[in-house]
Amino acid sequence: MAFLAIDAGSAAQVPLSMLVIFASAKLLAEVFERLGQPGIVGEILAGVIVGPHVLGWMAPNDVLRILSDLGVMFLLFRVGLEVKPAELMKVGGTAFVVALAGVIVPFLMGWGISAAWGQPRIESIFTGAAMVATSVGITAQVLASRGLLQTRAARVILAAAVIDDVLGLIVLALVSSLARGSISYLDIALTAVLALGFTVFVAKFGARTVRRYMPRVQNNMVLAEGQFALAMTLLFALSLLAIYAGVAAIVGAFLAGMALSEAVDRRVCDLTNGVAELLVPFFLAGVGLHLELSNLTDRSTLMLAGLILAAALVSKFIGCGLGAIGMGRTDALRVAVGMVPRGEVGMVVAQIGLRMGVMAASVYGIVVFMSVATTLIAPPLLKLAFRSAPAAAGPAAAGPEDQGMVRLG
C-alpha cells in the first residue's frame, strides 16, 4: 500500500502536529501549575522540549505556523473583548511614555553592547532593534488567566504594547533603510503616519461604529450564530487592514476585540474561548519550537548571549519602569515586568535581519535565545509583581482562582 503510506504521511501531518504540540503543551502546563508556576511557561517549554534541540519530535512546519498565527490573533482578540476603549484611552499618556522609554533604552543598550563586543555596525543596530519588540501576547495571557486585565497596570501594559508595535515598526523601517544604504525619510514618515493613523482611528471610532451598526445588521439576519459570524468577519478584516497599514495582525485583532467589547453577547465570548483554548497553545509552544541553539556553541557567543539577555531584561525593566514611575512604585514595577517578554516579535526582527544578510547566523541565534528566554522569565516575575493585586470584579472574574487559562464572561 505504498500510495496509502504516502497519503498517510501528508494527511497525518495535521493531526500529528496537533497531537504532539497540544498534548505536550497541556501536559507541561499541568506540571507547572502543580509546581505553583504559571502554566504558560510550561506551554512554551513544551515547544523547546519536543523541538529540534531536545527530543526532536517536531520541527516548525506550515501547519504549526498557521495555527500559531491564528492562536496569537485569537489570544489578542479575546483580550480585546475584555477591554473597553475608553479605559485604554485614559491611560494613553502614561502608556506612550512607557512605550517610548521602553523602545529607546533597549535599542541603545543592545546596539551599544553589540558594538562594544566588536560586531559590525549594521548588525549591532539590528540587534538593538530586535530588543525593542514587546510580545504582548505572553503578558496578556498571564494577566487574563488571573483575572487581572482590569487593573490599571494591565491597561497601561496593553496600551503601551500597542504603541510599542507602532514605534517598533518605525525603528525597523529606519534600520532596514540603513541596512540597504538609503534612508527615505518621506517613506518612513508615511509608514509612521499610516500605522499610527490606523491604530488611533480604529481605537477611537471602532467601538462607536460597531455599537451603532452591528445591532442593525444583526437584527436583520436569519442565520444562526450571526453575531459570531459578524465578529469573526471584523476580526479578519481588521487583522488584514493592520498588516496593510504596516502594524502586526495582532494589533488589528486586539482592536477588533476592543471595538466589539461593548456590543457582543456572552455567546460570542464563549465561542471565541473555544477557538482560543484550542489555538493559543500552538502560539506558545511555537515560540519555544523556534529556539535555535545550533550556533550557540563557542564560549564567546555564549557570553554575548548571556550579556544580551541580561541587557534585554534590564533595559526594558529600567526604560518602562521609569516611564511608569508616576503610577507609584508597585504599578511601575508591574508595568516594567509586563513589557519584558520579546516572544515572537523579537524573532521576526531577527529573521528580517537574517534574510537581508546583515545579521550572522550566530547573532540570529542569540536574538532568538533572548526572545525565548525573556518570554520564559517574565511570567513568574509577573506572578510575583501582581501578588498583592486582587482579581478585578470585571466580567473576567468569574473564577478569580482560575489559573492558566482565560475564561470570559
Place this chain on the structure above:
Amino acid sequence: MAFLAIDAGSAAQVPLSMLVIFASAKLLAEVFERLGQPGIVGEILAGVIVGPHVLGWMAPNDVLRILSDLGVMFLLFRVGLEVKPAELMKVGGTAFVVALAGVIVPFLMGWGISAAWGQPRIESIFTGAAMVATSVGITAQVLASRGLLQTRAARVILAAAVIDDVLGLIVLALVSSLARGSISYLDIALTAVLALGFTVFVAKFGARTVRRYMPRVQNNMVLAEGQFALAMTLLFALSLLAIYAGVAAIVGAFLAGMALSEAVDRRVCDLTNGVAELLVPFFLAGVGLHLELSNLTDRSTLMLAGLILAAALVSKFIGCGLGAIGMGRTDALRVAVGMVPRGEVGMVVAQIGLRMGVMAASVYGIVVFMSVATTLIAPPLLKLAFRSAPAAAGPAAAGPEDQGMVRLG
C-alpha cells in the same frame, strides 16, 4: 518599504484567506436561508463563486487546506458528541447492507458508463471507485443543524457512512493495485482487517474506556479547562490512528466524539462549537473552491459529465434505498438521499487517480464536478425527505427551529 510589502504579502495570507472565505460563506448562507434553502448550499457555492472559475478572488492554498481539514474533523467530532455508540450499534446490520449496496451499485454503474463511453479500462474502474465515496460531513451538518441526529434514519446514515469509508478504502486499495498492475490480496486483506479492526474496536470499547478513565485523570488535574484539553488530545490521537489504520481522519474524529459523548460536560460542547463555527465554513467553501471546470469545455466531455452526475445520483439512491427498504419507504428514502453527497471524498479518489497517471485531466474534472454537484443537490433533497420528521427531543434539540448551524447541549 519593499521588505514590508513582501512581509505583508506572506503575513496577509492567513487573514486574507480567512476573510474572503469566511465572510463570503456566511453571506451566501444568509442569502440561502432567506430563500428557504439550506445555508450549507450557500457556503459550498461561496467557494465556487470566489474560486478560480467565477470571481477568481481565491485559489486553494495551504492555509485553506489546513483549515478545511480541521473544519471537517471538528464537524464530525461535534456530530460524534451527539451520538451514543450503543444507538449506532443497534442499527449496524441495516447500515452494513446500506453501505454495501451503496458501494456496489455506484461502482458498477460508474465503471459501466465510463467503459461504454470508450474510456480506458483502468480509468473507467477509477471513475467507478470515485462514485463509491460518501461525504458524511455534508449530510451530518444538515441533520445536526435541524436537530435530526437522533432520528433512526440519521443513525443509519452515520453508521453506513463510517462502514462506507472502510469499504471505500478496500475498493481504492484494489483499484490502485490494479492500476499498478499487481494485486497483492494479502496486502489488501491486511488493510481491510486493520481498518475494520480499528473502527469496530474504538466504536465498541472507546466509550467504555473513556467513561472509566477520564474522570480519574480529570479529577487529578489542576489545569483550567482540563476536560477540553483531554477531549482535544483524544480527538487528535484517534484522527491520527485512523489515518495510520488506513481510514480517513474524520472517521477517527467521529469515533472520538462518540467515545466522549457520555463523558463530557456541556462546557466541552460549547468550546467545541466555537471551533466548529469558525472552521466548518472552510471545509464547505473548500469543496466548492476545488471545482475544476477548465477541462469541461467540449460537448462530449460535458455530456459524459452529465451522465456521470445522473449515475452518481441514481446509483446511490437506488443502492442505499434498496439497502434500507426494510425500514419502510419514508426512512429508506431519507437514507438514500443522505448518502448522495460525494464531497471531498470523491475528489480525493480522483486526485489519487490523477497522480497515478491513470486518470486524464478531463475525467478528473468530471469526477470533481460530480462531487461538488451531488454535494449541492443533496441538502435541499434532504430537507424535503425529512420534512415530516419532528426534531428529536435529544440534547441537540435546544433549538429545533434553529437552521443552518449546529448547536449542541
